[in-house]
Structures are given as structure tokens and as C-alpha cells.
Amino acid sequence: MRAVQLFVTCLVDTFFPEIGEAMLSVLRSAGTDVRFPEGQTCCGQPLFNAGLRAGARRIAEHTIRVFEQAEGDVVLPSGSCTHMLRHNYEELFADDPAWRDRAGALAARTYEFTEYLVDVLGISDCNAHWDGPLAYHPTCHLHRGLSIDRQPRTLLANVRDAEIRELPEAEDCCGFGGIFSVEHPELSAEMLRRKIANLEATRSPTLMVCDAGCLMHIQGGLHRNRMQQKVMHIAQVLAQA
Amino acid sequence: MTAELFRNHIRLSIADTTLQAALDANAERRGRGRAAAFASLPDWRERRQRAHAVRAQVISHLDEFLAAFSAKVVENGMTVHRAKDAAQAVQLVLQIAQASPHLALKRSEESQGAANKLFAKSKSMVSEEIELNRALEARGHRVVETDLGEYIVQLRGEKPAHIITPAVHLQRRQVGELFQSKLGVPYTDDIPTLTAAARKVLREVFLTADVGISGVNFGVAETGTICIVTNEGNGRMVTTVPPLHIALMGMERIVPTLDDLALMLSLLPRSATGQKLSVYTQLIHSPRRPAETDGASERHLIIVDNGRSRLRDSRLQEALYCIRCGACLNACPVFREIGGHAYVGSDGSLAPYPGPIGSVVSPGLLGLPNFGQLAQASSLCGACQDACPVGIDLPRLLTRVRAGDPDRAPQQEGTALSFVSRIGLQAYGAIASSTRLFAAAQRLGGIGARAVSPFAKWMWLPAVTGWGYSKDFPRPALKAFRARPRDGDASVGPHPDMHDDAIKPWTRIVNPHAGTASTALERAAAAPESVIAASPVDRFVHELELLGGHAYRTESADLTQRVLGLLHERRIDATLAWDDVPEINKAQFKAGGVKLVHAADPALRAGLTGAALAIAETGTLVLTSGKGRPLSTSLLPEIHVVILRASQIVWSLEEALQTKEVREASAVVLVSGPSRTADIEMTLTIGVHGPRELVAYIVE
Numbered sequence: 001m002r003a004v005q006l007f008v009t010c011l012v013d014t015f016f017p018e019i020g021e022a023m024l025s026v027l028r029s030a031g032t033d034v035r036f037p038e039g040q041t042c043c044g045q046p047l048f049n050a051g052l053r054a055g056a057r058r059i060a061e062h063t064i065r066v067f068e069q070a071e072g073d074v075v076l077p078s079g080s081c082t083h084m085l086r087h088n089y090e091e092l093f094a095d096d097p098a099w100r101d102r103a104g105a106l107a108a109r110t111y112e113f114t115e116y117l118v119d120v121l122g123i124s125d126c127n128a129h130w131d132g133p134l135a136y137h138p139t140c141h142l143h144r145g146l147s148i149d150r151q152p153r154t155l156l157a158n159v160r161d162a163e164i165r166e167l168p169e170a171e172d173c174c175g176f177g178g179i180f181s182v183e184h185p186e187l188s189a190e191m192l193r194r195k196i197a198n199l200e201a202t203r204s205p206t207l208m209v210c211d212a213g214c215l216m217h218i219q220g221g222l223h224r225n226r227m228q229q230k231v232m233h234i235a236q237v238l239a240q241a
Numbered sequence: 242m243t244a245e246l247f248r249n250h251i252r253l254s255i256a257d258t259t260l261q262a263a264l265d266a267n268a269e270r271r272g273r274g275r276a277a278a279f280a281s282l283p284d285w286r287e288r289r290q291r292a293h294a295v296r297a298q299v300i301s302h303l304d305e306f307l308a309a310f311s312a313k314v315v316e317n318g319m320t321v322h323r324a325k326d327a328a329q330a331v332q333l334v335l336q337i338a339q340a341s342p343h344l345a346l347k348r349s350e351e352s353q354g355a356a357n358k359l360f361a362k363s364k365s366m367v368s369e370e371i372e373l374n375r376a377l378e379a380r381g382h383r384v385v386e387t388d389l390g391e392y393i394v395q396l397r398g399e400k401p402a403h404i405i406t407p408a409v410h411l412q413r414r415q416v417g418e419l420f421q422s423k424l425g426v427p428y429t430d431d432i433p434t435l436t437a438a439a440r441k442v443l444r445e446v447f448l449t450a451d452v453g454i455s456g457v458n459f460g461v462a463e464t465g466t467i468c469i470v471t472n473e474g475n476g477r478m479v480t481t482v483p484p485l486h487i488a489l490m491g492m493e494r495i496v497p498t499l500d501d502l503a504l505m506l507s508l509l510p511r512s513a514t515g516q517k518l519s520v521y522t523q524l525i526h527s528p529r530r531p532a533e534t535d536g537a538s539e540r541h542l543i544i545v546d547n548g549r550s551r552l553r554d555s556r557l558q559e560a561l562y563c564i565r566c567g568a569c570l571n572a573c574p575v576f577r578e579i580g581g582h583a584y585v586g587s588d589g590s591l592a593p594y595p596g597p598i599g600s601v602v603s604p605g606l607l608g609l610p611n612f613g614q615l616a617q618a619s620s621l622c623g624a625c626q627d628a629c630p631v632g633i634d635l636p637r638l639l640t641r642v643r644a645g646d647p648d649r650a651p652q653q654e655g656t657a658l659s660f661v662s663r664i665g666l667q668a669y670g671a672i673a674s675s676t677r678l679f680a681a682a683q684r685l686g687g688i689g690a691r692a693v694s695p696f697a698k699w700m701w702l703p704a705v706t707g708w709g710y711s712k713d714f715p716r717p718a719l720k721a722f723r724a725r726p727r728d729g730d731a732s733v734g735p736h737p738d739m740h741d742d743a744i745k746p747w748t749r750i751v752n753p754h755a756g757t758a759s760t761a762l763e764r765a766a767a768a769p770e771s772v773i774a775a776s777p778v779d780r781f782v783h784e785l786e787l788l789g790g791h792a793y794r795t796e797s798a799d800l801t802q803r804v805l806g807l808l809h810e811r812r813i814d815a816t817l818a819w820d821d822v823p824e825i826n827k828a829q830f831k832a833g834g835v836k837l838v839h840a841a842d843p844a845l846r847a848g849l850t851g852a853a854l855a856i857a858e859t860g861t862l863v864l865t866s867g868k869g870r871p872l873s874t875s876l877l878p879e880i881h882v883v884i885l886r887a888s889q890i891v892w893s894l895e896e897a898l899q900t901k902e903v904r905e906a907s908a909v910v911l912v913s914g915p916s917r918t919a920d921i922e923m924t925l926t927i928g929v930h931g932p933r934e935l936v937a938y939i940v941e
Contacts, residue, residue: 015716017722052666056670062674172624173620179662179666180618191574191620
């Protein structure tokens, strides 16, 4: 049985534990031995993206130490955090060969959730059931940063009774961008407005993403506008029997 | 350092509905055009990798390549100058114009004697960067921008809002009002009429200018070739008609070989304007040769550093790979909201280069303290990198700008972050580096948030927080994931269900790596062009027709009569012509009542030429200068008639660039269709400065 070390990410851990639970349930049903390294906190992406590299490095070192204690595959419910471990740790430790090697070893066994299911476990159908329409927003770091697009779409295509609706301009950014949405709220708001308008055009009550950051941004905008649509993480849909 | 002015520009741009409509149209049309153009280049991913490697090689050995290139340019008879900064570049332009023997001659002929000169300028971003126009005007010279978009923004007293489409921020109505007030023409919002008005004014400028100023798209090290790419024909005019040509080139714009140039030319126009090739691709090797009757008699090349050496030695080096296609601007969701005029430094000055690449290049060339803030205006969504034809990792470079320059000032980390964000993130960093603190903060947050928001799961925040400007914030969970029971898994073991036979085995796919990731471009490329013609002639005819030109096949015996027929139909009784046009029977022509004129006369409406070659894949005619073959014959008239033998058609640009004719001519122009522009509302308009009609006769 493959050992999976769950890295739930700071946002899921703190704000959306139900996503972590859904992921846990899906991975267990997939026949893996799922564990949760208790020492985990955050991958450091918020500071890295803001340019605060010294601070990002401290968090990254902590993360590397924690997951070095835990054997097996590291799986995250987030495209952007997977991207951070896989591509930005290398940048962060560019001048430090010892840490760069340790970061590289972690990156080599790190997977995004849908990528892990499809490419590593070879699963295309989770026997999930969903009654009604679903729209899918391919988040930027997932589909452009990691070239992961086929995997979530394959899994969604096999959800029983779900009617997958194409989101217009699906690949456009929702405007989250971490600190960007705080530093440039006007720009972020315009991009969010477009994303929500495109969601409305699908008439789907549910939007799916593979990243809790984009989820909290889009759901926050919907809630502010008193709109009823729900944004869900793909694990929450795949966990529906 | 403050981003307040930048934020003001952002707010104003978002509130400007005219600008918003213009920017939406730009993003949509350019996006579609690019996708369609790359559909004809199925191996574009491989080409992009190669292009990246070529640019990387050039930048890492830039000094050697520049030395080799300069030596070749000098050997070819042009003069090379190096400018270390903007002031030096401007000074060089003034000195060259002052000292030119050809200008002295021209002045004495015209008995003006005035020191003030007329500069006709084709599009050059380097000239914007060094603010050449202002400097020349300050000395009493007159400078006229001749690219339609640049001309419009110059008349408005503005700077370009986009590196490829300078007037992207304007609608036709605004251009109509501008021309009415500045040129005294009746108001119209008809784009062809507006274009014709500009053509008329600028034609006079070309014919009387003392100096032609151009940019340089690529310099080829192995041959000393200067390559200039334009659509309207103004680039050809300023390098062909005035006696003195000064080319301004950023020092990074080198490619090693003509093969590399062909690679870059397969990517640049597709990325910039969605064309397989731009209408006019010029390859300039030397000044006018003794037997030739046009082309500048004196050509100078000014290679501009202005911060590039510093950029090359920094972590932002990869930004020098840029070939200035503007695709990242068109793909960027932030540029789409604000346009080029919103990218300002903390002192309010406009960044010379906007958009994603500009947010790296502007601070890289002109300094982080003023322009570093631009890099914060990105969600790091990667659409720019996806669109980049040379694969520049723009998101990474943007995070490097944000991280400041560690060698110079480590305290610059987090360039232009607001005070609150910086303090907040640093506090978060300290907490997230410790499991104990992190868990404690989660507990505190979970409880605290319930005191503030006992019922609602989403909390209202004021706009001043940034987040609360447009959205609510999720209430932290009372019990974080770490604090929840995970089916009693203190040690976290296998799920009990796993041994339950009731669970159906999940479907496994046979080949988990089947299929590929698909971006918009990849999907477009997946549908290869349906017309892959059987012969080069068929393909050439097809491509030229697509470009709006006409191609007719004919027997040698019928040719002269057919050309006469066309000219009669257009009521033309005299045409410019090369001294010898292949397959044309001069006696028959004379008998047909059409005079062949060999001296450049701008009043004549038609020009009759041969061609050195033609390129099937792009519908391109290759014309080389030489004795009895003036370049102006194919440039000045409204109608350009070309006689071509079928055997002259080669398949690809690569082949064409390797021929002796191309390598040895003083100047070469690759003509792909009639002169065109899309500078007003991205609306394609045929016939700007060059011919509006292009007719090729192919003799089989």
C-alpha cells in the first residue's frame, strides 16, 4: 500500500478543513495509506510571491524538515502550493546547494491531488455521484504552471449524473494572486467580476477549482454580492458517493 | 517610494469606459489572431524552445556577438556607434545629422541653408526609451512619427500605449476628432478615410525628410544584416527615400545567423499581429551602391546600452531575451484592465515599456526604486509566459523584481509592498515557521472570529483592508484540520474501509499519460492548416490571395498583353518600371500605349518589377536592390505589379535567406501582401504608405 503524506496547506487547514477531509476520504478509498504529518504549516508561497524571500525561506526550511520525517508521496489539494514546492523552492535555495538538494528531493515526491490520482494511482473514475451541473475553472498555477488539466477533467468526466458545463474564458485568471488581491484590490476586483460573470453565463450553481486560494477569493466575491453559487474543491465532489 | 500614483492611474483606467472597450477589443482580437496564426505552425513549441536557446546563447555571449556583428556591419559599409546611455544616444543622432556630407549636399541643392532638419521616424521603442523626439525638438528640429499609431499619439502629445499598437487606447471617433483639429480635414470616423488622410500628409514628409530614423528588430551577427519589420511601409520609406538613415538598436537584439533570423521571424509576427510574416521584412546590408538610384547614401547604426549591461548582469537577465512582440501585453489580464498609460513609476513618469515584460524591463533598465512597483500589479497567472514566443519565465522574473536586488540592497525585499502587507506577512512568516505558534494562532483565530462573526461563515471586511474591497473573508474553522479526528488516526493508519469488500474497485486507466495538457494555443495548433498545396506555385498563389494580393498564372507569350490589360483597366498610361522586367516585351508595351518610366516619379500610380525569389509558405515576394532595380518602384505607387517565373518560388523563408541574391544585395525587402495597418481599433486597413494593390504574374 502506497504511503501518502497529506500536505493540506495552510488555507485548507485553517479555513476549509472539510476539503482536507474530502481529500482524505478519496485517497483512502483509492487504496493508499494516508498520513498527516503534524508538524506542517504552510509552504511559504504567500511570502515568496510578495518578494519576502528571507521569510519564505524560513517557512520552506520548516516544511522540508517536517516532510523529510515522513516517507512516501506528498500530496496537496492545491496547484499553486504544488507549484511552489516543485518550482519555486529551487529558486529560493538557488545559492545553497545543500538546501537545494533537500528541496529537490521533496519536490520529486510531491504531487497535486488530481495529478496523483490520475497519473500516479492510475485512477480515472472515483465512483462519485453528483446530481446536476458543474462548471470547472482551471486555476492558473495548475494548468499553466504545472500543465495539469487533463487529470481533473478526466476525473470530472466520470462523475455520475454530473453535467459538466464549459466555463467561458475558463483559462483567465480569477484575480486572486495572493498578496496581489490585497495590494491591488481594484484590479483583482475587475478580474473577479469577469470570472463571476462567466460563471453566471454557465447557469451552473457550482464551480469547481483545485485550489483553496482561488476558492476563497471567488466564493468571497459571490458572498459579497449575495449570489447563491458555491465554489467547491474538486475533492469535495469526488468524495460524494 | 509610493505606489499611490500608480494606483490612481489604475483606478482612472478602470473607470474609463472608452478605454475599457478599446482594451477588451485588443485582447480579444489579438488573442484570436495569434491562435489562428500559430495553427499554421504545428511545431511552434519546438520552435519556441529553440528560440529560447538562441536568445540565451546570444545574451550569455553578448560581447562576442556584438563585436562580430559590428565588424560585419562596418565591413558592409555602414557606420557603427555605441551609446552607453540615453544622453549619449541622442548626442550621436545630432552629431551624425550635423556632420553628414549628404545632408550638406541636399541643403545646398535646396538652398535652404537652415540648420533645422526634418526627421522622418519609423517605429522604434528604443527611441521612446531614450526620449529622442523631445531632445530633437528641443534643438529646433522637426520629428514626425510615420507609423500611423505613433503619428496619432504624437499628434495627441502622448506616448505609445502599447509597444506594437501605440494607439490601442483610442477609438475611431477620437482619431477623427484629432485629425479634424490637427490636420484640418473634415470629421469622419471612417477608418480608411482617416488612414488616407494620414498617408497624404506623411507622403510629403517622406519625400522631403533629411533624415530617416528607424529601429532594428534583429541584427544578424554572421552577415551584419539589419532586419526591420513593418506593415505600413513607413519603415521602407525612411530607409529608402531620405539620404541619411540612422538606425537605433537595443544592444540585445542580436541573432547569430540568418537561420536563426528565419526562426525568429516565424514567431515574431505571429505573436505580435497574427501574421505569418509582416508585410515588409527588410534586410539592410549597406548604403546605396554606386550604380543604384535609391536607398540611403549613408547609414549609421547606434547600438544602445542604456542599462542593458546592468540588466544582463542581474537576476533579470532573461528579460533581455524579449523580441518585443507585445504578445504578453495582449494576454495579460492586468494590461487588459489598465492599458499602457497606467504603468507609471513612483515619481509619476510613464514606464517606457508596459505590461508584464515592461514590469521587468522598466525597473531593470531604469531602476527598482522608481519602477519596481509595477511588478506588484500581477496575479502571477502565467498567461504572459504562455504567450511568449521565446518562453521567458515572466512570473519568475516578476517575483525577482518583487524580491529586489539582494546584492545592492537586501532591505529592498518586497519592493513596493504596502507597510501593512509587509508587517502582516512578516508576522505570518514568523508564525508559520513554527508548528506550535501556527496551531495556537489557528485556535485563537477560530475562537476570535466567532466573537466578531458568531453566525455568518463569511465575514464582511472594510474596503481599506484591500480584501474587503470586493469580497468577504472566510471565518477560520473552530477546529482546524490538524485538530480534527481523522477517524481516530493518532498514528494515521490505513482506512478501515480499505478491507471492506463492499467497496467497488475503482476504474484504472490503462495509460495514465494519454492525452496532453492543453492550453488555448495548443488546441489551436492541434488543427493543422487544411491547405497544404501540392506544389510551391499552388501554395504561393493560395497564400498571396489570403493576404489580399492577386496571383495569376500565365504563359510567357501572353504576359505582356495581360499586364497591359490590367494597366488599361486602371486607366494607367505610364508606369514606373525596373530597367529590365523579365518576360516583358518592351516594344509591345510601347505599342500598347503605356510608357515605362525608370526614374522615380512619386506621381505615377503603378510600379512594374520582377523579383529575386518568392516564398510559397508565406506568399512572399523577395525583392533585392541593384542597378536598374530601385526599391522605390515597389514602394511609391498604389499598384505594384510583379513578374515572377514559377522556378523562382521556393518553399520556405529559411531557403530564401540562404540564397546568394539575398545575402549579397545592399538591401532586400520581403513583401507579403499589400501595405496594411490595424492601428485604429485593430481594424485591418489596406494601403497605407506602400501599395494598396499587389498583383503577381507567374510565368510557367
